[in-house]
Amino acid sequence: MDRHTISVLTNDHPGVLQRVANLFSRRGYNIESLTVGGCEIENLSRMTIVAAGNRQMRDQLILQLNKLIDVIQVTPLDAAPKLSRELMLMKLRATPAQRQEIISIAETFHCTIADVGMEALIVQVVGKTAQNNALLQLLKPYGVLELTRTGETAMSRP
Incomplete structure (x- = not known):
């Protein structure tokens, strides 16, 4: 199983982290690593999520993350050098x-x-x-x- 790293830019509001984590939980995917903190844009946070699974799982998660209201941008970090x-x-x-x-x-x-x-x-x-x-x-x-x-x-x- 591959490890996938996904960067998620979100509004810095209460409950956003819970909604993102629940998305993984509902789909039955385990988060191996999750870091969250402020970023270069005021009132936004950046999450770095590492999860194990196949490419189809990663693509499905990216589609679902993009549907969440407080998510601004989702970037898979697997394709480019990181x-x-x-x-x-x-x-x-x-x-x-x-x-x-x-x-x-x-x-x-x-x-x-x-x-x-x-x-x-x-x-x-x-x-x-x-x-x-x-x-x-x-x-x-x-x-x-x-x-x-x-x-x-x-x-x-x-």
Whole structure:
């Protein structure tokens, strides 16, 4: 099954996110990732939605999204080259003896150490989802105490 990334420009009104999510739910499609925030146009928001399915599913969703009242524009980001990133914060168990090992691995992936405590540290990662997954696998043996991810956000390349 393919992963499809769709950019949706909407009015910034209460309930718009719920209507978009309900559209996916009614059709029986799972949203793998959803990010929402303000954009370059005042009073509008941009949603980046990643969902798994075939091309027919994606095309059907685009048609249905375009029918929603508060949706201004729907752009599939699969066809054109795109830039995508995900933020991941990872709290790891880290004794003073392990810290340098963890920091070295994090530096290899161009991460930053966001916070350090006596028994743990927080690694901040910004990268492609696959790259973040690879780092997570490398750092799991140290003990992941907490993990949070924003989901993928993307835009077409110029």
